[in-house]
Amino acid sequence: MTKLFLSIHVLAAILAVGPVAVAASMFPPALRRVQAEPDDVTALAALRTLHRICRVYAAIGVVVPIFGFATARSLHVLGDAWLITSIVLTATAAAVLALLVLPRQQAALDGVSAPVTGDIAPVAVDRRAGSRLAMYTGVFNLLWAVVTVLMIIRPGSTTGV
Numbered sequence: 001m002t003k004l005f006l007s008i009h010v011l012a013a014i015l016a017v018g019p020v021a022v023a024a025s026m027f028p029p030a031l032r033r034v035q036a037e038p039d040d041v042t043a044l045a046a047l048r049t050l051h052r053i054c055r056v057y058a059a060i061g062v063v064v065p066i067f068g069f070a071t072a073r074s075l076h077v078l079g080d081a082w083l084i085t086s087i088v089l090t091a092t093a094a095a096v097l098a099l100l101v102l103p104r105q106q107a108a109l110d111g112v113s114a115p116v117t118g119d120i121a122p123v124a125v126d127r128r129a130g131s132r133l134a135m136y137t138g139v140f141n142l143l144w145a146v147v148t149v150l151m152i153i154r155p156g157s158t159t160g161v
Contacts, residue, residue, distance in 0.1 A: 002074040009067035016061035021141050023053035024101055028134035034112045035127060051105045058097055065090055086150045093143035100136040
């Protein structure tokens with residue numbers, strides 16, 4: 001059963017977290033393109049698609065820690081320092097995504113999607129939003145990279161898996 005849990009855990013990490021990491025990294029440059037060319041409907045559609053990918057795959061990504069805990073339990077490593085560190089970093093990455101990246105993506109999308117009607121000017125777009133979003137996305141990706149390394153190296157582990 002351990003091999004099944006581990007396989008699902010790794011596949012879920014690749015198939016769920018990977019797209020979020022890539023799409024979130026692509027969002028800031030796409031945002032800059034939309035800010036530079038507000039009438040470019042293709043660029044706006046791409047921006048919406050990137051945000052949708054981030055939201056959907058973030059929700060699917062919940063499977064990763066679920067099967068991670070199942071794997072750790074079956075390996076009897078729940079108390080190991082490398083795993084506890086990985087859990088804390090995973091929770092931090094999830095918080096960065098849920099509290100910093102996704103809401104700021106939505107706010108940026110709302111800012112560039114505001115319609116222009118009559119004498120009412122569109123919502124002022126913060127030009128620095130893309131830079132801050134890129135920073136938060138970088139932190140998210142860095143946290144996942146560290147978790148991945150910890151999962152591979154497993155300092156002090158003697159499980160042999």
